[in-house]
Amino acid sequence: MARKKVRARDLKKQRWAGIVAAILALGMVLGLFGPNVYHAIFGSGTTLPDQQSEPEPQDYLDYYEGEVERLESQLEDNEGSEALLLELAENYRYLIVVQQVFFNNEDAIADYQERLIDVYSSLTSVAPSNMQYRLELAYLFFEGSEDRSKMLDEASEISDFLRLNPDPLYHLSLIQLLDLAGESEMAINEAQWLESHLEEKISEGTADNDERFYYAVLLGEYLGNTTSAKLILEEVIEEESEESRLYQNALAYLQFFQAESDDDQDITVD
Numbered sequence: 001m002a003r004k005k006v007r008a009r010d011l012k013k014q015r016w017a018g019i020v021a022a023i024l025a026l027g028m029v030l031g032l033f034g035p036n037v038y039h040a041i042f043g044s045g046t047t048l049p050d051q052q053s054e055p056e057p058q059d060y061l062d063y064y065e066g067e068v069e070r071l072e073s074q075l076e077d078n079e080g081s082e083a084l085l086l087e088l089a090e091n092y093r094y095l096i097v098v099q100q101v102f103f104n105n106e107d108a109i110a111d112y113q114e115r116l117i118d119v120y121s122s123l124t125s126v127a128p129s130n131m132q133y134r135l136e137l138a139y140l141f142f143e144g145s146e147d148r149s150k151m152l153d154e155a156s157e158i159s160d161f162l163r164l165n166p167d168p169l170y171h172l173s174l175i176q177l178l179d180l181a182g183e184s185e186m187a188i189n190e191a192q193w194l195e196s197h198l199e200e201k202i203s204e205g206t207a208d209n210d211e212r213f214y215y216a217v218l219l220g221e222y223l224g225n226t227t228s229a230k231l232i233l234e235e236v237i238e239e240e241s242e243e244s245r246l247y248q249n250a251l252a253y254l255q256f257f258q259a260e261s262d263d264d265q266d267i268t269v270d
Contacts, residue, residue: 057102064098067091082126085119092116116140131170134158135177142181151181159190166197168214175222191222209236213250220257230257 048055048063055063071088078084096112099105120137127133134154141151155178162171171194178187198215201207207215213236220229233254240247 057098060098061095061103064091064094068095080122080126082123085123085126089116089119089123092119113140113144117144129161129165131158131161131167134161135170135173138174139177142177148181152183152186155183155186159186163193166194168194168198168211168218172214172217172221175218179222187222191218194218195223209240209246212236213246216250216253220253226257226260230254233257 048059068088068091071084071091075081075084075088092112092115096109096116099109099112117137117140120133120140123130123133124137135158138151138154138158141148141154155174158170158174162174171190175187175190175194178184178190195215195218198207198211198218201211202215212232216229216232216236219225219232233250236250237247237254240250
């Protein structure tokens with residue numbers, strides 16, 4: 001098999017792109033939507049519908065405001081439609097990015113963010129067991145300092161649900177949110193609960209490689225046990241096909257650990 005050298009400093013730059021984005025990516029969760037939406041609007045080189053020339057910033061603003069108006073009108077006749085609510089949320093996100101990049105109208109941005117909170121509040125009512133919607137709502141509350149108590153309430157509800165219906169991916173995202181919010185005690189409590197849950201599954205032999213991988217992320221990112229994390233990652237890499245998503249994620253994370261311990265040297269990768 002061919003072997004290649006990877007610069008350690010390059011791997012360090014890829015930490016969140018290769019780990020959080022690939023491992024914890026939940027669509028728009030935890031503020032990752034900004035760069036993604038920006039690329040979706042401006043990075044593809046596409047034009048707006050019915051427009052032949054390259055659109056101007058105002059064209060984007062007018063278009064997405066028109067989409068929001070259209071969708072809100074449809075919702076009046078289709079109250080509680082999950083699909084319409086999701087489309088409406090997406091267009092509010094586009095409007096926020098357009099305002100942030102081109103106009104910097106703080107009042108308009110605040111208004112769109114409040115409306116986005118309303119949309120996700122509706123989504124959590126329509127699908128209360130969907131943890132992605134709840135995590136996105138919690139993050140939106142976190143962004144608004146006046147809504148911090150609402151963020152904590154939402155985080156508590158997410159925690160209660162996940163302890164009855166464990167899902168390491170969503171639990172890691174909750175821990176990440178709490179960590180970002182400076183809620184260290186809550187983050188540690190959640191991390192310790194997830195550690196105990198995954199350790200039990202691993203000891204029973206019922207954990208799959210996805211769960212073992214998330215356990216490695218938990219150990220490496222939040223519990224400070226990089227030695228055990230690396231051993232688990234090596235086992236996952238050994239068992240998974242090189243073409244699998246899990247193999248690539250585990251390899252990227254293992255390379256990050258190697259880069260940390262050998263900052264100035266090249267790393268040889270099979």
